[in-house]
Structure formats: structure tokens, C-alpha cells
Amino acid sequence: MAKKPHSDSIIDLFAKFGEDLKMPNMDIERVIEHHRKNLEAFEKATRTAAAGAGDVFGKQRAALEETLREASEMARSFQGPGNPQDLLAKQADFARRSFETAVRNASEIGEVMRKSSSESVEILRERIREAMADMRNDSGSRT
Numbered sequence: 001m002a003k004k005p006h007s008d009s010i011i012d013l014f015a016k017f018g019e020d021l022k023m024p025n026m027d028i029e030r031v032i033e034h035h036r037k038n039l040e041a042f043e044k045a046t047r048t049a050a051a052g053a054g055d056v057f058g059k060q061r062a063a064l065e066e067t068l069r070e071a072s073e074m075a076r077s078f079q080g081p082g083n084p085q086d087l088l089a090k091q092a093d094f095a096r097r098s099f100e101t102a103v104r105n106a107s108e109i110g111e112v113m114r115k116s117s118s119e120s121v122e123i124l125r126e127r128i129r130e131a132m133a134d135m136r137n138d139s140g141s142r143t
Contacts, residue, residue: 034131034134037127037130037131038127038131041123041124041126041127042124042127044123045120045121045123045124046120048116048119048120048123049116049117049120051116052112052113052115052116052117052119052120053116055112055116056109056112056113056116059105059108059109059112060105060109062105063101063102063105063109066101066105067098067101067102070094070097070098070101074090074094077090078090
């Protein structure tokens with residue numbers, strides 16, 4: 001009886017293991033395709049999340065630039081002579097505008113983060129739905 005050549009392939013190892021256990025034949029190409037689709041979905045979700053992170057960074061940078069611009073304007077407006085009531089009014093106006101800007105920026109950043117997260121999760125959910133449909137189709141074809 002001729003001896004089969006030894007193979008270092010993990011696929012061959014699992015195929016041999018399945019033969020030894022008298023398991024039904026596995027369609028290795030189908031298994032590889034399944035995992036390839038999983039990796040592609042994960043990669044797409046990761047790219048979407050990274051793009052969202054870039055958008056968040058851009059919004060944060062814009063918010064910082066706006067805050068610095070407003071602080072510079074406030075500093076210039078305090079340089080001239082004025083009475084205490086005017087100074088207090090300017091400070092109150094600056095505080096109000098700063099608060100409104102912070103709330104608006106936080107809201108915009110939160111929306112970008114929510115959208116990015118939702119898109120990433122939806123990519124993965126869609127892949128899970130596809131995999132579940134494939135499994136149902138496989139089990140239906142075996143009966």
C-alpha cells in the first residue's frame with residue numbers, strides 16, 4: 001500500500017482529521033469564501049469607523065479654532081477703556097457665546113460619532129444576516 005506524502009497544509013490537516021473521524025466531506029472552498037466575506041465586512045466596517053474618527057477630529061479642530069478666534073476677539077475688545085458695566089456685559093456675552101458654541105460643537109461631534117458607529121455596525125449586521133441566510137440555505141439543501 002503506497003503511503004500518501006506528508007503535507008504541512010492546515011487545510012490538509014483538517015481534511016485528514018475529518019476523514020479519520022468519518023466526518024462528512026467539507027467544502028473547503030466554501031469555508032474559505034465564508035471567512036473571506038467576513039474579513040471583507042470587518043475591513044469595510046473598520047474603514048468606515050476610521051473615516052468617522054477623521055471627521056470627528058476635523059470637527060474638534062474646527063471647534064478649537066473657533067474657540068481661539070472668539071477668545072482673541074474678546075481679548076481685543078477688553079483692551080480699550082471702558083466702564084465696569086460694559087466690561088461685565090462683554091464678559092457675559094463672551095460666556096454665553098462660548099457656551100452656545102460648545103453645546104453646538106458637542107452636538108455636531110456626537111452626531112458624527114453616532115452616524116459613523118451606526119454605519120460600521122450596520123455593515124457587520126448585514127454580513128451576519130448573509131451568513132445566517134447561507135447557513136439556512138446549506139441546511140435546507142442537505143435535507
